[in-house]
Amino acid sequence: MGVTCVCQVPVTEGKSVQQTVDVLHKKLEQLGAVKQGSFCVDCETYHAIGNVTGQPSKLLYVMHNSETPLSCHALFEGGPCLTADGNFDVLMLKLKSHFQNAKAHKVECRGSRYRYCDFLIKVGTVTMSSSGRGITVEVEYCPCVVPGDCWNLMKEFMQTFLGSSVPEWPSVFSTKPEGLYAPADCVDTMNQYLELFNKLRKQQVPGSNVR
Amino acid sequence: MADVMNVGVNLEAFSQAINAIQALRSSVTRVFDSLKDGMKNKETLEGTEKAFITDFQNNLQSVNRDLNELERLSGLVGRPSESHPLHNSGLLSLDPVQDKTPLYSQLLQAYKWSNKLQYHAGLASNLLNQQSLKRSANQMGASAKRRPKVQPSTLVPHPQYVDDVITRIGRMFPDMSIELFRPNGTSAVLLVSLGKVLKAIVVMRSLFIDRTIVRGFNENIYSEDGKLDIWSKSQYQVFQKVTDHATTALLHYQLPQMPDVVVRSFMTWLRSYIKLFQSPCQRCGRFLQDGLPPTWRDFRTLEAFHDTCRM
Known part of the structure; x- marks a missing residue:
C-alpha cells in the first residue's frame, strides 16, 4: 500500500547467491526485523501474433504477486497495464491465436518477507528457466504514499543493510502526476520487477549454475 | 469617611423615625382613650356632643399628621442602608446588644x-x-x-460560532482541509487532511479539543457502517506515535480564556507534520531511529526531532 522500491543486489565476490542472501537475512535480523513468511513474484511473457506485417511483435507480460494473490497483472510492453482477477490466465489460454506463450521466458522470484517497524522487506532470488540469475530486494514503506516525500528516508534505511548498493530513484516514480504512488493494485511495483527481470534476462548467464 | 457620614445620617433618621413612631402611638392611644371615656363627664347633652366630636376630630388629625411624618422619615431611612458595603447585613452593626447576639x-x-x-x-x-x-x-x-x-x-458558544472559527482556521492553511461533522448533537468532530501525509480526527467539545487520533493518508477513516471511526488507532507505528504526541500537544496548548487560539495553535502545530517523512531530526541529523522518522515536533519552534532526541 505504501511506497515500494525494488532493486538488484549484486552477488558478493567469492560467494554464491544463497550465501549472499543469507548474509542479507542475518543483517536484517540483527537490525530487529521479524520474518513473516515468504513471497513470490512471477512473470510470463506472451508474443502478440497476427499483427500488421512489418511491425515488430509486441510483448505482453502477465505477472502474479503473492501480496495480491487473487489478482493478475497484465503489462503491455511500453503501453497500458491492467489488473484483473486470477482467472485472467484462463482467458490468455483462449487467446492462444493472438498471444503465444514464450515458455522459456518465464521468470520467478522467491524469497522471505520481513517486517521492521513500518517497513516491509522482501529478499528474493530470481530464477529463469531453473537457473539463478540474481538477488532482488524490495523495500516498502507502508505509511507513506508520496515517493518524493519518503525517498531519503527509504534510502537511509536501505543503506543500513545494503551498504553501498543502494538503488537510484526508480523511474516509475517520476512518471506519476502529483507524484502519488499507485496504491492498491501495486502496478508500480510490478513495473519495477519487470524492468529488473528484463535487465537480468539480458545479462550473460554466468558460466556455472550458481544455485 | 463617606461611610461614617452615611451611618450618621442613618442614625439621625432612625432616631427621628423612632420618635415619630412614639408620637403616633401616643396620638392613637389618645383617640381610643377619649372614645373609651365617652361623654359621661359632660353635663348638657348638646354641649357634650359638640365638644366630643371636635375632640375626636382633633385627635384623628394628630394621628394623621404623625403618620405622614413617619412615612416621610421611613423614606429617608431606607435609602442609606442600601449603600452600605455589606448591604442590609451591615445594619446588624446597629444592634446595641453585642454580647447576646454577636452576629x-x-x-x-x-x-x-x-x-x-x-x-x-x-x-x-x-x-x-x-x-x-x-x-x-x-x-x-x-x-x-x-x-x-x-x-x-x-x-456554551453557539454552534455557528464554532463553525466560523473552524472555517477561519481552515482558510489560514491551504494545504490542510478541515471538514466538520456533528454526528451526535452539537459537539463537532473535525476531519483534518494534511496534504497527502496524514488524516487526523479531532473530537471537539464546544471549542475545546477533547481527543484526537491520527491515521495515515491511505487508511480508512470510516467504520464499516459508514460513520467516522473515532476510536481505532492507526495500523502504522509512525502514526500511533504521532497520535501520542498530538495528545501531548492538546494538554500543552491550553488557554481556557481563549479556546479559539488553542485550536489555532494546535492546527499550526499539526500542520508541521506535512514534512513528516521529509525532514531529518534536528539533533542527530538522521531520518530514522528504530525504524521511525522524527515524529516529535517542538511546540514552539515546530522543529522535527526523534522521540528520544528531543530531551
Missing part, C-alpha cells in the same frame, strides 16, 4: 476568611499555571479570577 462580628470574621481564601487560591493557581500538565489545573486557575467574566461565553 455582626461573626459576619466580619467570615468575610475576612473568604477574602483570604480567594487570595490564596489565586496564588496557588498562578503557581500551578506555571507548571501545568493537566488542563484541569489550568481551568481551575483561570476560574478563580476569570470565571464571572469569561466562562459564560466560552463554555
Whole structure:
C-alpha cells in the first residue's frame, strides 16, 4: 500500500547467491526485523501474433504477486497495464491465436518477507528457466504514499543493510502526476520487477549454475 | 469617611423615625382613650356632643399628621442602608446588644476568611499555571479570577460560532482541509487532511479539543457502517506515535480564556507534520531511529526531532 522500491543486489565476490542472501537475512535480523513468511513474484511473457506485417511483435507480460494473490497483472510492453482477477490466465489460454506463450521466458522470484517497524522487506532470488540469475530486494514503506516525500528516508534505511548498493530513484516514480504512488493494485511495483527481470534476462548467464 | 457620614445620617433618621413612631402611638392611644371615656363627664347633652366630636376630630388629625411624618422619615431611612458595603447585613452593626447576639462580628470574621481564601487560591493557581500538565489545573486557575467574566461565553458558544472559527482556521492553511461533522448533537468532530501525509480526527467539545487520533493518508477513516471511526488507532507505528504526541500537544496548548487560539495553535502545530517523512531530526541529523522518522515536533519552534532526541 505504501511506497515500494525494488532493486538488484549484486552477488558478493567469492560467494554464491544463497550465501549472499543469507548474509542479507542475518543483517536484517540483527537490525530487529521479524520474518513473516515468504513471497513470490512471477512473470510470463506472451508474443502478440497476427499483427500488421512489418511491425515488430509486441510483448505482453502477465505477472502474479503473492501480496495480491487473487489478482493478475497484465503489462503491455511500453503501453497500458491492467489488473484483473486470477482467472485472467484462463482467458490468455483462449487467446492462444493472438498471444503465444514464450515458455522459456518465464521468470520467478522467491524469497522471505520481513517486517521492521513500518517497513516491509522482501529478499528474493530470481530464477529463469531453473537457473539463478540474481538477488532482488524490495523495500516498502507502508505509511507513506508520496515517493518524493519518503525517498531519503527509504534510502537511509536501505543503506543500513545494503551498504553501498543502494538503488537510484526508480523511474516509475517520476512518471506519476502529483507524484502519488499507485496504491492498491501495486502496478508500480510490478513495473519495477519487470524492468529488473528484463535487465537480468539480458545479462550473460554466468558460466556455472550458481544455485 | 463617606461611610461614617452615611451611618450618621442613618442614625439621625432612625432616631427621628423612632420618635415619630412614639408620637403616633401616643396620638392613637389618645383617640381610643377619649372614645373609651365617652361623654359621661359632660353635663348638657348638646354641649357634650359638640365638644366630643371636635375632640375626636382633633385627635384623628394628630394621628394623621404623625403618620405622614413617619412615612416621610421611613423614606429617608431606607435609602442609606442600601449603600452600605455589606448591604442590609451591615445594619446588624446597629444592634446595641453585642454580647447576646454577636452576629455582626461573626459576619466580619467570615468575610475576612473568604477574602483570604480567594487570595490564596489565586496564588496557588498562578503557581500551578506555571507548571501545568493537566488542563484541569489550568481551568481551575483561570476560574478563580476569570470565571464571572469569561466562562459564560466560552463554555456554551453557539454552534455557528464554532463553525466560523473552524472555517477561519481552515482558510489560514491551504494545504490542510478541515471538514466538520456533528454526528451526535452539537459537539463537532473535525476531519483534518494534511496534504497527502496524514488524516487526523479531532473530537471537539464546544471549542475545546477533547481527543484526537491520527491515521495515515491511505487508511480508512470510516467504520464499516459508514460513520467516522473515532476510536481505532492507526495500523502504522509512525502514526500511533504521532497520535501520542498530538495528545501531548492538546494538554500543552491550553488557554481556557481563549479556546479559539488553542485550536489555532494546535492546527499550526499539526500542520508541521506535512514534512513528516521529509525532514531529518534536528539533533542527530538522521531520518530514522528504530525504524521511525522524527515524529516529535517542538511546540514552539515546530522543529522535527526523534522521540528520544528531543530531551
